[in-house]
Each structure stands twice: as structure tokens, then as C-alpha cells.
Amino acid sequence: MGPTATDGPEQPLTRAGARAWALAVAEQRGVAASEVSEVVVDGYADDPDGGFAFRFGPLLLLAGRDGSHSIRIDPGDEAARREVVLQVWERSIRDPAPVPPKHLGPHQRAALAALRLGVRRVAAVPADQRPGVGPAQLPGAEWVLAGLRAFHPLRAPTVPQAVAHLEEAEALRRVPPSDPPLHPCPVCRGLAEWSPEHPRTVCRDCAATARCDHGRLVEGRPTNGPARHLLVLHRDDGSRCDAARERPDRAEVAVAAWPAELVATLTGVVVQASPRPVNAGDDLAMLAAARDLAELLAEVSGLPAPPLPAWTAGPFPDGDADEHLWRLAEHLVEEAATAWCDEHPDDDLEAVRHALAHLMDPALA
Numbered sequence: 001m002g003p004t005a006t007d008g009p010e011q012p013l014t015r016a017g018a019r020a021w022a023l024a025v026a027e028q029r030g031v032a033a034s035e036v037s038e039v040v041v042d043g044y045a046d047d048p049d050g051g052f053a054f055r056f057g058p059l060l061l062l063a064g065r066d067g068s069h070s071i072r073i074d075p076g077d078e079a080a081r082r083e084v085v086l087q088v089w090e091r092s093i094r095d096p097a098p099v100p101p102k103h104l105g106p107h108q109r110a111a112l113a114a115l116r117l118g119v120r121r122v123a124a125v126p127a128d129q130r131p132g133v134g135p136a137q138l139p140g141a142e143w144v145l146a147g148l149r150a151f152h153p154l155r156a157p158t159v160p161q162a163v164a165h166l167e168e169a170e171a172l173r174r175v176p177p178s179d180p181p182l183h184p185c186p187v188c189r190g191l192a193e194w195s196p197e198h199p200r201t202v203c204r205d206c207a208a209t210a211r212c213d214h215g216r217l218v219e220g221r222p223t224n225g226p227a228r229h230l231l232v233l234h235r236d237d238g239s240r241c242d243a244a245r246e247r248p249d250r251a252e253v254a255v256a257a258w259p260a261e262l263v264a265t266l267t268g269v270v271v272q273a274s275p276r277p278v279n280a281g282d283d284l285a286m287l288a289a290a291r292d293l294a295e296l297l298a299e300v301s302g303l304p305a306p307p308l309p310a311w312t313a314g315p316f317p318d319g320d321a322d323e324h325l326w327r328l329a330e331h332l333v334e335e336a337a338t339a340w341c342d343e344h345p346d347d348d349l350e351a352v353r354h355a356l357a358h359l360m361d362p363a364l365a
Ligand SMILES: [Zn+2]
Pocket: 185, 186, 187, 188, 189, 190, 202, 203, 204, 205, 206, 207
């Protein structure tokens, strides 16, 4: 059996194997084999860190000896094409990557692809570079990515580091939970931990930027003892922050200009963003919030933003703004899931709908 379009070329890589993969991708897209041609860059084919490049139509396909393969948009001229190949080549020398380990499942490989591309969500990895991970598998793949990032609180691990973590952490190699306790960070939309008690928890990156009223970076520590009191410390010199507080278990802070608070919990301290209430009577503010929701769905799912229903143009009916937006979120999820399943009839509509709702807000799923 030859290589399939999604599995990538056979390893160890040969010119014939890379070509067979390029032909399979072309065939899948209805392009004749005669239109597929090799892009020759001096030395690339012979280097142990090199590989082969092919093109057809608007696409440029790269297959590396390190096991990587990618489908890109062809920049259109010989010099720019060469530049793309050189960049990929250079990266495989600098960041010797893992033959994407064959024993890893699609969720883990998709998480590695996100790290390799330097994006913060698996949803941001182009769909053809995460085979086997559609909307229904996305929450699980994001969970693997968050797990890999948790080893390095402030910056993402390199791909080789992540592969090593996968070897250590058996849980991350299993099929991940379908409802992982993650949600989009309310401030930056990165991956943040979620719990029903603290549904507005910000991500680790944002939590590290929390500042007190004095404008200093702070962190919270729970006090010892039965009462859940909170100690607020300035990060620069470890001194105690004496800014006024209304309750002993929480403190107001700012996270990138968002009002937020540190809260002592049973297990530690969370940083949660305060809601920014929208006035249902302000039609423009409601429309902006509606657009924001559609964009959020696109960002967390990697799917196109669904069109807004006509009623979002206002005037909004009286009532609770949150309730209107909740109804809109359900509608957008429905639209996006239906559009996806129309094109992918093998996927289960209910599973896709559930996954999209979970990615937007676990409380919605
Ligand atoms: Zn964040």
C-alpha cells in the first residue's frame, strides 16, 4: 500500500516516497499527476537534515528526513519558494525533531505540531497538519498541549523537550478526556484551567502579569491554617502588599488592564478575570459582544466564523445581556457544527456540537 495523503511520506524518506505522497495529496484534491513537479534546492535532497519539496497548483509540499511533512501555500516564484525550503531546512537542523513518533496518537501529534509552529492552540494549526484531529477531537488535543506547556510555566517547550515529556507522562500519551477542564482565557484566549467554581480563571501567562494597586507584579499564597486567607506578595522583593482589601480571601488586581482578582481556594490560589458587564440596552455594545463571540468560536475551533443571525443587528429585546449572548453562543455552535458535518458526513453532529460548545465555554456544553 502506498502512502496516504494524511499519513505523510514513508520513512525512511526517499525521493520516490516523497513523490508518492505528493501524488496522493494531489489526487485527493483532484489534481492530475502531470501537474506535480519537484522544487529543487541545492543540497536539500542530499542533506541528512534535508528532504524533498514538490508543488502543484497553489501548494508547496515539503517532506523532511526528520519525519516532518507540511503543505503550504506556494509563494509563487522560484526565489520565494527557495526561501521557504531554506527556512524549513534550517529549522530542522536547529531543532532536530523527533521523527514524529509513530506510537503517538493524533492528539499528541497535533499538540507537537502546535509547538513546532509556535502557536498557542492546536486550533491554530492548519487542518492538514493535524490529521485525525477535527473539531470533535480538538478539546482532547488542546488538553495534551496544555499538559505539555505545564512543564514550562512561562514559555512553551521545544519539540524535543515535549517529546521527552510525553515519554515521562504516561497520562499525556493516552486518549485524552473529551471534556478536559480547560477554557479560553478571558483575557488572551490562550488555554486556561477551568472549574465550575472559578469559570473565569485566566491562563498561566496572564496570571504571571497580575499587578496590585501599587502597579507591582504580585502573586498570591494561601495562608496556613483552616481559614482560607490570602497573602499577597510583590514579586520583585517578596514584600507583603498592603493594598486595601474587602475580604481576607481575595485581592483585586489588574491583568493587562483587565480588572481581576486573586482568590484563595482549597487547593491554592487562582487568578480570575472580573466580568465586563454589557448593557443589553446598548445595541452597539451588544453587536460588538456578538462579533466577539463569533470570533472566539473561530479562534478556538479553527473553523470559519459563522455568520451572525439578523437579530444581533438590534434593537435587542429587553432582558439580560448574558442571556442574549448565551443564546447566541448556542446558535453559533449549532451553525458551525452543522456546516462542518455537511462537509464531513462521517462525523457525528452531536459530538462536534458538544466539542465546539466545550471549547467556547465548558458551561455551555
Ligand atoms: Zn491569558
